[in-house]
Amino acid sequence: MSKHEHWLYTISSEHKWFDLNLRETWRYRDLLLLFVRRDIVTAYKQTILGPLWFLVQPLFTSLVFTLVFNNLGQIQTDGVPPFLFNLAGITAWTYFKECLTNTSNTFRANQNIFGKVYFPRVIVPLSKVVANLFKFGIQLFIFILFYLFFVYHGYELSPSLNLLLMPLYLFLMASLGLGLGMIITAMTTKYRDLTVLVGFATSLLMYLSAVPYPLSEARLKFPEWLIPFVEFNPLSQMIEGFRYMLLGEGSFSLWALMYTCGISLVIFLMGLLLFNRTEKRFIDTV
Amino acid sequence: MGSILKIENLSKQYRLGLVGTGTLRDDLKRWWYNILGKEDPFLKIGESNDQTIRGESNYVWALKDINFEVEQGEVLGVIGKNGAGKSTLLKILSRVTSPTIGVVKSKGRIASLLEVGTGFHPEMTGRENIYLNGAILGMTKAEIRGKEQEIIAFSGCERYIDTPVKRYSSGMRVRLAFAVAAHLEPDVLVVDEVLAVGDAEFQKKAIGKMKDISKGEGRTVLFVSHNMAAVKSICSKALVLENGQKVFDGGTDEAVTYYLKGNNNQLNSSSFQTEFDTELYCLRSIEVKNDNKVVGEPIVEDKEIVISTDIEIKSSRPERYHITYHLRSETGEPLFSISHRRSGLLLKKGDNKIHCVFPKSFLQPGQFFLSIYLIEDRRQAIFIEKDIANFLVVNGARELGVFMGREPGFIRPQFEWYEG
Structure with a gap:
């Protein structure tokens, strides 16, 4: 030889x-699309309402939030109808949360298939993020319907050119959710302690992420020590920015946007590296 | 042409026991050594992977120092008992996990058929699953589209192709999955036990397809199976693994023989000194083998099998005695008894060597237990030794295309047939 x-x-x-292995991942792009299709098509097979079920969760949550936080709790929403305010926040938050939870169990949920055949593992979490985009689209559509309903009934709402930032916000939420999800799944293949925490932590995180309240209210009413947690949480900046974009309410600053971009990208990269390192051998310890 | 696949010093270590604080301690130690720039302390320990004995260490080598090369277009069989390391080897080759030490070098794309139907989604139709499964195995959509009709035809599931796979019979599911995998075009195809499933007709198709892949298309196949008949039929070379080590590498027939010899839990022959020495008789030995072969070689089904008993009769009236054998199956069921008396042969005083010949293909592959009885006056057994010998009958080479699995039952008697 x-x-x-x-x-x-x-x-x-x-x-x-x-x-x-970016080149190889690219070679498997068809697989990504087929996984996306599988996730969407099979989620509501043999149901009558089909994808309409995607609407139940955000609508009811918004309703409950409106009743509890706005009617009972007297949270101010800067003149925006509280229901619409909550629906916007929840639509954005749901996308992030689904990206996180759907990717944070990648290794364990797919150990069967990962244990048999090789393909770039990162295809699976990526496909979840793309499939969630479809869900998000449906939820955004219903938001627009309610928006038009409120406009028709005389609320003065002013969408602005900031709407063009929508893809950027989606990208940021996706990369933060995906990054965190990949970190969690990589860290829980051997020691599963963290999985116990995920469900509980995400629901708590929502309350630190300015979902049921605007940032301005938090600054006024939260105890001093808690404010930085909300303020420097990239998610609350994303949710706030998202609402600002749709409803013209709240605060928006270029500084906050840059900050959010930075954090999201760093976390995404960390997740990607950890994930890639774990995929080589996780099947022995999962 | 040179080798397409080269495996060098391949080793894989596993830790036994549960994952818990013990593993955390080892992990921390490993991490600390890594920081100090020292070698991983756990690589020095570890024992060979003999599962029957309780070892000292929590670490075992599922594979240890495996070296071999595969030439382009070769069909290499990998045989070994359960737990010999076959699956670990295939997992490393198909990149499901990494080796602990060593390298695999490949000149071509490797695709594996570790278990057909991986990634099938029961809610999706056969056609959708063809695309999904094909893509998982590394095909692009365009490649699959080009072969869709061929795949559907090969699977024989035309009628059900737009029905969810959950409505398929298990056989149909396997056929569809194999059809997808068989139409992959990797340079090296790794196949694990696909023949264990499916009916005779499908097995014929599957083996034929694998032959086409290697002969017609010049691709390389690694074939792992317990089915010696299949290995003999399609492999040009084979290697034998035992407790994670390569113990034989060479021609298929030799490898199969080597492997079967290693099954030492059988007793093809026994000799006795004084155990069965009485005033009336003395049993010297009993052995089972193929005609014209020596004891110790595997007994194949398609040759005559001879049971030989060496017994000395000391009684002055030897015609009072005769020998009866009882044969039991591997599950312990009595199969039949055969008697020496019926043959018309009589025992004589002094040494007797009695041979009983089973016609070829009479016993099916499997393990058999032989008991011996010495009967006096056709009335009572004066000597009984149960399971005095046990022997394994294995598949002979079969013509390509015939059923490779096991027929029901334990024997296959030849009867007379006529027409009219």
């Missing part, structure tokens, strides 16, 4: 941190 044989690839125990 000559010394300079050309090998297409080698499988060994050594892995570089930054070996992300």
Whole structure:
């Protein structure tokens, strides 16, 4: 055998941190689309209402929030109808939360298929994020219907050119959710302690993320020590920005946007690296 | 042409026991050594993967120092008992997990058929699943579209193709899955036990397809199976794994023989000194083998099988005695008894060597237990030794395309047939 044989690839125990295999992932792009299709198509097979079920959760949550926080709790929403305010926040929050929870169990939920055949594992969490986009679309549509309803009944609402920022906000929420999800799934393949925390922590996180209240209210009414947790939470900036974009309410600053971008990208990258490192051997310890 | 796949010093270590605080301690130690720049302390320990004995260490080597090369277009069989490391090897080759030490170098894309139907979604139709499964196995949508008709035809599921897979019979599901996988075009195809499922007709198709893949299309196949008949039929070379180590590498027939010899839980022959020495008789030995073969070689179904008993009769009236065998199946059911008396042969005083010949293909592959009785005056047994020998009958090579599985029952007697 000559010394300079050309090998297409080698499988060994050594892995570089930054070996992300992007080219191979690209080769599997059809698989990504098929996974997305599978997730969407099979979620409501053999139901009569089908994708309309996606609407039940945000509508009822908004209703409950309106009754509890706005009617009982007297939270001010800067002149925006509280229901609409809550619906906007919940639509955005749901997208983030679904991205996080659907990806945070990637390794464990797919150990069966991961244990049998190789493909770039990152395809699976990516497909979840894309499939959730479809859900988000439906929920945004219902939001627009309510929006028009309120406009028709005389509320003065002014969407602005800021709506063009929508793709950016979606991208940020997706990368933060995906990044966190990948970190969690990578860290829970061997020691599962963290999984116990995820469900509980996400529901708590919602209350720190300015979902049922505007940031201005938090600044006024929260205890001093808690305010930074809300203020510097990239999620509350995202939710606030999202609402600002749709309803013209709340605060928006370029500084906050840059800050959110930075944090999201860093977390996304960390998640990607950890995930890639874990995928090589997780099947032995999962 | 050179080798397409090269495996060097491949080893894989596993930790036994539960994941808990013990593993955390080991992990921390490993991490600390890593920071100090020292070698992983746990690589030095670890024992060979013999599952029957209780070892000292929590670490075992599921694979240890495996080296081999596969040439382009070769069909390599990998055989070994359960737990010999076959699946671990295939998992590493198909990149499901990484080795602990060692390298696999490949010149081509490897696709594996570790278990057909991976990723099938029961709610989706057969056609949708063809696309999904094909993409999981590494095909692009365009590639699948080009082969869709061929796949559907091969699977024989035309009628059900737009019905959810959950309504399929298990056989149909397997056929569809194999059809998808068989139409992959990897350079190296890794196949694990696909023949264990499906009926005779499908097995014929599947084996034929695998032969086409290697012969016609010049692709390389790694075939793992317990079915020696299938291994003999399609593999050009084979290697034998035992407790994680490669113990044989060479021609298929030799490898199969080597593997079957290793099954030492059988007793093809026994000799006795004084155990069965009485005033009336003395049993010297009993052995079971194929005709013209030596004891110790595997007994194949498609050759005559001979049971030989060496017994000395000391009684002055030897015609009073005769020998009866009882044969039991591997599940312990009595199959039949055969008597030496019926043959018309009589025992004589002094040494007797009695041979009983089973016609070829009479016993089916499987394990058999033989008991011996010495009967006096056709009335009572004066000597009984149960399960004095047990022997394994294995598949012979079969013609390609015939049923590779096991027929029901334990024997296959030849009867006379006529027409009219």
